[in-house]
Amino acid sequence: MDRRTEILQAAAKSFSLFGYKATTMDQVAKIANVGKGTIYTFFANKEELFNAIVVGMIEEMRTEAEAAAVPGAPFEENAHARLMSILKFRTTHQLYAKLIDEGKEIRTPAVQEVLADIEAQIVQFIAEKIEKGIMRGEVKPCNTDLVAYLLFKSYMALVVDWGKTHDRELAETEIIDLLSSTIFKSLLC
Template sequence: MEEKRRLILEAAILCLEQFGFRGTTIERIAKFAHVSKSSIYECFANKEALIEAIVDDVLKDLLSESEKVCLPGQRLSEDIERTVDVMIALRARHRLLVGIYREARQSGVHGIMEMRQALEKGIMAYIEALVNRHIEQGEVFRLEPKLISFLIYRSYFQLIYDWEDIDQPLSPQQIKNALNAFAQ
C-alpha cells in the first residue's frame, strides 16, 4: 500500500508540474501512476487530500534538510545562508513549489491558494521557531520573529522567481546577502 501511495504522489506531482492545479485530475494522475482511479481513492479521499499529502511531504523534506544544517552555536545569518543553499539544492526536486507560487498568484483558484498558504504557514512557522531559538541563545534582532519569518520567506520567492522579470537572475550569494538583512 505504501509503494502504491508513493507512486500516486509522484504521479500527482508530475501532473501538477505539467498541467497545473486545474488541469490535474484524478483520471490523469491514475494514468501517470499506472493505477486505477479506485486505487487512488483507496489511499486518498479526494484530490484535495492528495494535494494536502503532497504539501506535507514537500514541507517535511524541506524542513528536514534545513534542520540538518541549522546547527547549535551558529548565528541566524549562518542558518539563513545554509538554509538558502538547501532550498536551492532542493528546488530542482521540488519544482512544484515554483508552480504553486506562480499559479496561485496568477489564477487565485481556491485549491491552489490553499496549497500555497499551507506551504507558507509551515515554512514561516519553521523560520519563526528558528529565530526564537536564536533569541533564546542571546541574539537580538530589530524585528519580531514572525515578521522576520514572513520577510525572509516572501523575499526568497521574490528574489528567486520574480527578480528575473526585471533583471538578470541573482547568484545564490546575492540572495543570501539580501535575506540576511532581516537577520540583524
C-alpha cells in the first residue's frame, strides 16, 4: 500500500477513535509507520488531512443512502428510505458520531465547520432528489432548496430531537405516518 493511503487509514482510525482535537500528527505518523514530516508531503496541514477523511466519509454516506432506495419505487418511499439511512449513518458511523459529540461538547471550530458543511451537502442531496422527482412528474414544482431544508429539519426533529425531550423514541411508522399525511401529501402530484 502506498504511503498516502497508509496515512489516510491511520488518520481515519485516529479521528474516529479520539476525534479531531485529540488526534495528534505524531500519533497519525506512528500508526501509519511514517515520519511526521512525510504526512506534510501529502497534506498541507492537519485540517486538510481531516477534510480528506471527511470527503471519504461523505461518499460512503451517499453510497449507503443510494443503496437504501429502490429504483422505480415511489418518490415518498425512496425519500424516506434515503433520509432514514442518512440519519442512521449519522449515529452509527464511528467518525460521524464522534464529530457530532466533539462539535457539541468541545466545540472545536474545525469540526463545527465540517459538520455544517456535511449538513449543507445532505440538504443539497435531498434538493437534487426533489428536482428529479419534479422532472419525473412525481412531485409538484416547488422551491427545492426550501423544501429540502424543511424535510431534513423535520426528519432531524422527529428522529433525533424528539427522544431528547420525551421519554421514548418515535417509532418509524409514527414518523412516516405523520410526514406522509402532512409534508409528503402536499408535495406529491
